[in-house]
Amino acid sequence: MLQDKRILLILTGGIAAYKGLDLIRRLRERGAAVTPVLTRAAEQFVTPLSVSALAGEKVFRDLFDLTDEAEMGHIQLSRSADLILVAPATADIIAKMAQGRADDLASTLLLATDTPVMIAPAMNVRMWDHAATQRNLAQITGDGVAIVGPNKGDMACGEFGPGRMSEPLEIVAAVEAHFGPRPLAGKRVLLTSGPTHEPIDPVRYIANRSSGAQGSALGRALADLGAEVVFVTGPADVAPPGGVEVIAVETAQEMKDAVEAALPVDAAVFAAAVADWRVASASGRKLKKVAGKMPILEFAENPDILAHVAQMEAGRPGLVVGFAAETDDVIENATAKRERKGCDWIVANDVSPETGIMGGSENAVVLISDAGTETWARMSKDDVAAQLAQRIADALA
Template sequence: MNELAGKKLLLGITGGIAAYKSVELVRLLRKSAAEVQVVLSGAASQFVTPMTLQAVSGRPVRQELFDPAHEAAMGHIELARWADLVLIAPASASFLARLAHGFADNLLSTLCLATAAPIALAPAMNQQMWQNPATRYNVSLLEQRGIELWGPDSGDQACGEVGPGRMLEPAALMERVADRFRQGPLAGVRVLLTAGPTREPLDPVRFIGNRSSGKMGFALANAFVQAGAQVELVAGPVALETPSGVRRVDVETAAEMEQAVMDRVADCDIFVGCAAVADYRPDVVADQKIKKSQDRMEIRLVRNADILASVAGLPEAPFTVGFAAETQDPEGYAEKKRVAKRVDMIAANLVGAEQGGFERDENALTLLWDGGRERLPMADKSRLAKQLVSLIAGHYEKRDSA
């Protein structure tokens, strides 16, 4: 099956030596029966000619925002509506910055703001530019908005340096494009997911937290995207890259996570509570650092809201999946939580032991639902996430079609 046949791909090319690879990318896309419209930035034509790209794409190359031949039809809007996918390859550091901050002063940046189609960027730049804090900040903004970043790769660069910043090869980008159009079991399904720990402040310096790394939740977010879902991730404080295609919201406390979830849950079909949310928070948070002046100190704790139970208890609740991280009898405690909170499925896992769980790359889960269970043995969290998403998809489909 050819996923790209008849698909409309808008390929933006910005200024950079990697632009020469875009000619081969156009050729591969056209070979797969996709329609390709090339749009060049002002600097891109210094590296690759419009004539070459027109020859391989079979379409006139677009360059100017104010083009008399197209402005009668509002050319940038016309292009924005035409595309099934917008891919910028290469995407320079300058273009990342322009898109992150909403500039619309050339054709390529304007149509990116005007399109409802998904946008993917294939970064290409010097390794130091890629690692610069300004670029990292721009990347985080783009990822939070659901823009996908494909790459960069790492290796030898045209400038003679070695490191991250190489544009992915045309064949790899071609595969990413094909993946984008493959229909997974959750195509079009909206997933809201929580991941990572929460931190409950004691004073401006200290907090109560837990050992969750967020790896399982982030692996699940990626697996849901691969299954075709539209994924929004509410993440506690973790040092993890946002999976491609995931819209991310960062929070710190349990109250902030609850607010972020409840603001979004009405727009989701599946909710997965994978975060390790603090059950309690300090009743009083000190304005200044607490000094070491006593041999003993008592901290009064108050209970946080139960996000999972709140979601499952909604009048029109999404398909709800919870996690139960336990240090003993995980299945027994998980089943009690499943029944008490009225969730559709719950994943039980043992933590605080050699078997896996927090701060590890492997885990094992037991999935429980009304009248059934399935054991997922120890595996890398990425592999485990794919198995779990497959199970969730099957049960969601049964409930949705009931």
């Protein structure tokens, strides 16, 4: 699968750089050509000579190399590869990618390219869990960067937790998957995500706690499998995925209008947490607080977008998938919702506060269909997305 594929491998300065030597060997065993780039920090862990010997290629190290730059070498390097792979990817290089910095050869290559980029993070567990790193990861994944790992385990610093770079064969598998068959090629998939905001007045609104993280992850996974994704999103906390058509909305009615405009599609997946109600007559001016008096808000029911699409007589998508966020009797309530809405599948989860799922990085879902109830193990939202996207591809095959 990797025969004659050109991989630009960037090794950055972490102890996991030693795994890069085996990674080069594994990639070349499968027919890939590997062009290595070392940062100055990476040279503290592996030598240019050992990297060059294993790659069978010159090692690129300096941005201002007169010989290489005579023909704009960094531009050619960044665009001649089929994939740019950063392994290990330290917190520093991830931050540079998120900020668009270009102060050395590696970061300049990453900024000057339109080639797909994949990273294998490696860092101390506290660095991985830090809010700044998680923000940076959300930014680059939203920009379309693929991430492999990291794994949990013992670290060189003596701590235990997520942050270990994936093993070389795991990274190779991800690279092979990148170049592998794209079962959703030619398929158009509509995906809603995020919350909706229903205005009370110009400065207040009704919403829910959905971050949009699961929907964004699913959009990336569907696009990775080759789908043309129409991504209709409310005001989410996370960036939309790269490589999709993004339609930003605010209210449930705006989302319904955008969904109808996107039809026809092969599949429609409704991951958005749409507000069930809106204020019947939102004020055009800010409601003033008056001592001893409470405003009276009258509510109206929002359109049921999932039921509307699932029950269409003409032009119904071949597969309609709903989501059900429940706090009690999850399977019973989700099963009843599926029957009431008329959708093919329901992806249900328990969003009770103690689960940490609403707004968190993990999910534990139950897939409910005509075939029965299937409980998935708790996993990252990215892994849930990948598994669900593959199931959608299988159903549309």
